[in-house]
Amino acid sequence: MKAISIGWAALLGSMVSAGAEEVNGELPPLSVRGASGDAPWAQWIGYTGPAPETFRDASEVLGYLPGASRVGNGPLTGIVQTRGLTGDQIGVRVNGATLTPACPNHMDPPLRYARLTEDAVVRYFAGLVPVREGAEAMGGFVSVSRAEPEFAEGDATVAVGGVVNGGWRGDHDGFFVGLQAGVASSRLAVDYRGNAAEGGDLHFPGGRVRATGYETQDHELRLAAATRGGFVAISGGIAQAREAGTPALGMDMIEDDSWSVDLHQFEELAWGSLENRLFAHGVDHLMDNFTLRPVGMMAMEAPTSSQDLGWRSDVVLDRGDSTWRWGVDLLASELDADQVLVSGPMTGARRDTFADATRARAGAYAEWENQWSQKWTSVVGLRADYVSTDADAVVAGFGGPMVMADAMAFNAADRERSDWLVDAVGSLAYSLSDRQSLELGLARKNRAPSLVERSIWTPISASSGRADGRTYLGNLELDPETTYETAVTWAYAGDSLDLAVTPFFRYVENYIQGQPVGRVDRNGLAVLQFQNLDSATLFGAELNFAWQVTDSWDASVLTSYTRGRTDGDDLYRLAPWNGTVALGYTYGATRAVLACDWAADQNRVSGVQGELPSDGHATLALRLQHEVSDNLKIEGGVENLLDERYTNHLSGVNRVAGSDVAVGEKLPAAGRSLYVGATLRF
Numbered sequence: 001m002k003a004i005s006i007g008w009a010a011l012l013g014s015m016v017s018a019g020a021e022e023v024n025g026e027l028p029p030l031s032v033r034g035a036s037g038d039a040p041w042a043q044w045i046g047y048t049g050p051a052p053e054t055f056r057d058a059s060e061v062l063g064y065l066p067g068a069s070r071v072g073n074g075p076l077t078g079i080v081q082t083r084g085l086t087g088d089q090i091g092v093r094v095n096g097a098t099l100t101p102a103c104p105n106h107m108d109p110p111l112r113y114a115r116l117t118e119d120a121v122v123r124y125f126a127g128l129v130p131v132r133e134g135a136e137a138m139g140g141f142v143s144v145s146r147a148e149p150e151f152a153e154g155d156a157t158v159a160v161g162g163v164v165n166g167g168w169r170g171d172h173d174g175f176f177v178g179l180q181a182g183v184a185s186s187r188l189a190v191d192y193r194g195n196a197a198e199g200g201d202l203h204f205p206g207g208r209v210r211a212t213g214y215e216t217q218d219h220e221l222r223l224a225a226a227t228r229g230g231f232v233a234i235s236g237g238i239a240q241a242r243e244a245g246t247p248a249l250g251m252d253m254i255e256d257d258s259w260s261v262d263l264h265q266f267e268e269l270a271w272g273s274l275e276n277r278l279f280a281h282g283v284d285h286l287m288d289n290f291t292l293r294p295v296g297m298m299a300m301e302a303p304t305s306s307q308d309l310g311w312r313s314d315v316v317l318d319r320g321d322s323t324w325r326w327g328v329d330l331l332a333s334e335l336d337a338d339q340v341l342v343s344g345p346m347t348g349a350r351r352d353t354f355a356d357a358t359r360a361r362a363g364a365y366a367e368w369e370n371q372w373s374q375k376w377t378s379v380v381g382l383r384a385d386y387v388s389t390d391a392d393a394v395v396a397g398f399g400g401p402m403v404m405a406d407a408m409a410f411n412a413a414d415r416e417r418s419d420w421l422v423d424a425v426g427s428l429a430y431s432l433s434d435r436q437s438l439e440l441g442l443a444r445k446n447r448a449p450s451l452v453e454r455s456i457w458t459p460i461s462a463s464s465g466r467a468d469g470r471t472y473l474g475n476l477e478l479d480p481e482t483t484y485e486t487a488v489t490w491a492y493a494g495d496s497l498d499l500a501v502t503p504f505f506r507y508v509e510n511y512i513q514g515q516p517v518g519r520v521d522r523n524g525l526a527v528l529q530f531q532n533l534d535s536a537t538l539f540g541a542e543l544n545f546a547w548q549v550t551d552s553w554d555a556s557v558l559t560s561y562t563r564g565r566t567d568g569d570d571l572y573r574l575a576p577w578n579g580t581v582a583l584g585y586t587y588g589a590t591r592a593v594l595a596c597d598w599a600a601d602q603n604r605v606s607g608v609q610g611e612l613p614s615d616g617h618a619t620l621a622l623r624l625q626h627e628v629s630d631n632l633k634i635e636g637g638v639e640n641l642l643d644e645r646y647t648n649h650l651s652g653v654n655r656v657a658g659s660d661v662a663v664g665e666k667l668p669a670a671g672r673s674l675y676v677g678a679t680l681r682f
Contacts, residue, residue: 048582067126074246082140091137102285104462131381138445149224167677174199207660211245248652410457536566576602617646
């Protein structure tokens with residue numbers, strides 16, 4: 001199977017790269033390649049970030065991908081943004097599964113459950129997502145999955161091996177440990193992987209940020225059987241988080257327990273390949289506003305849960321210069337959420353946030369890739385999806401007459417909705433020379449409104465992680481968003497120099513955003529109801545440059561710029577122009593990188609949502625790696641070397657009293673911090 005993983009210098013791979021699965025050898029900046037036999041993804045040319053084993057979850061890598069950013073409301077709350085679109089507008093898969101956050105504020109986004117182990121297979125598209133990657137990925141796509149099962153060679157052979165790693169992060173005074181281990185014969189393979197991490201409150205040059213600690217662990221076991229041309233595997237896992245703060249939100253994640261089951265089949269056949277995947281995933285989630293922060297007007301907790309059941313089937317047919325791909329996929333999701341008072345005269349009173357809210361999707365796609373000549377290649381794909389949402393009647397156990405009236409209106413309404421979505425994506429690639437290529441992509445992509453956007457029946461501070469301190473109201477009458485996108489990539493791949501430039505333009509019809517309605521919240525601010533705006537426009541560019549100056553010295557530049565507007569206002573919480581400039585030195589088994597991570601001022605902010613601007617910054621980092629032997633690697637470094645105080649524009653505003661950061665002030669980034677880690681293969 002050629003599961004595609006992204007070459008690190010290739011991460012401008014925002015196009016539907018023609019023939020991408022067939023690329024081998026040294027890669028130009030836009031290439032993608034199959035995972036089998038490749039070096040670990042984090043060692044590919046162009047990556048200059050920290051050791052991926054030190055990341056708490058896969059979302060931390062987003063700051064090192066062209067066009068991507070991490071929207072961070074807490075240490076475990078990394079929401080994906082690509083080219084200005086965010087969260088539910090992005091397709092995310094973890095081990096082949098689509099996951100629904102149990103928290104209406106996305107404290108538990110999908111990438112919280114993904115780890116960047118050495119064998120991780122990462123796929124990333126900043127835009128123009130191929131139809132084969134699934135539905136509703138209108139803004140971009142990120143997938144993190146474990147490698148395929150490996151079997152021993154020879155009937156009498158039994159292979160045993162694994163990886164153990166661990167280390168320490170100074171930004172949270174935290175540790176991390178991980179283990180991957182497996183045993184395999186030529187017919188059967190069993191493997192385990194587990195990770196654990198714990199940290200305290202974040203250090204910054206002015207003190208500590210309250211409610212930013214975390215504790216997390218995950219475990220997964222897989223059993224696989226080899227077939228004539230592939231494998232059948234079943235896996236099960238659990239993940240747990242405790243007392244993970246989210247200071248940009250009104251509550252913190254106190255408990256988060258998830259389980260997953262996955263049945264995966266793949267077979268290479270004479271005419272092509274067949275792959276099927278059946279998965280189930282569930283989360284029980286508890287948040288409150290008093291365990292990690294001072295109690296405000298009233299102590300409250302919110303137990304929530306989500307479940308997902310899905311299946312997808314993909315067929316690949318190779319016919320000479322043409323490759324055909326077909327597939328179907330089904331997904332059924334359910335969300336329940338309550339609010340419970342735990343202090344005052346109404347202690348124990350319960351109010352539904354979502355009552356058996358359901359969302360179902362069924363889709364099919366077809367994609368045709370054709371190599372017309374040695375210079376011309378095209379990819380064309382179509383898909384259609386049917387999405388339906390519904391919710392049971394809600395119970396308003398507290399809140400006063402207006403809340404009771406909201407409940408009566410919601411319960412009396414027809415809450416069942418359905419949408420048809422039709423996507424079309426195409427690209428045309430032309431080889432200008434042996435070293436230069438040009439690729440044009442066009443796409444029409446769609447997304448149906450989420451359960452949060454449709455089914456919030458009374459104003460609450462639930463907004464899928466927007467973290468703007470406002471209260472939101474759902475809208476059963478929302479229409480799907482539709483984006484029209486075009487992008488052009490010019491890439492040069494030389495003997496020692498790689499360069500790629502990708503300008504893009506997006507036009508979004510029926511853009512969904514909160515708009516003021518004739519109500520105010522308890523802070524006197526206008527309640528925002530999710531509404532369809534006529535349109536939004538986004539444009540920008542990404543540049544990726546890597547230069548092998550000498551055998552020992554190399555340099556790289558990565559930069560992304562996005563601008564977004566709608567109805568006379570700037571779009572909310574867009575990453576400013578940002579990038580990384582790095583100088584690397586390799587001597588034998590030792591590598592050192594001096595990197596400057598920077599961002600410009602962000603003064604183009606949303607007036608409707610009262611967004612605060614951010615100053616630009618530039619920080620230095622020193623990152624080291626030494627291969628002690630073929631089996632032992634040690635890594636370390638210092639981030640924010642000069643201990644600069646700065647804020648990441650996407651980090652939100654503090655809502656926790658008693659911190660060294662004032663309430664209403666932008667949350668700061670970490671100060672000078674050391675990290676160390678070691679990886680042992682056996």
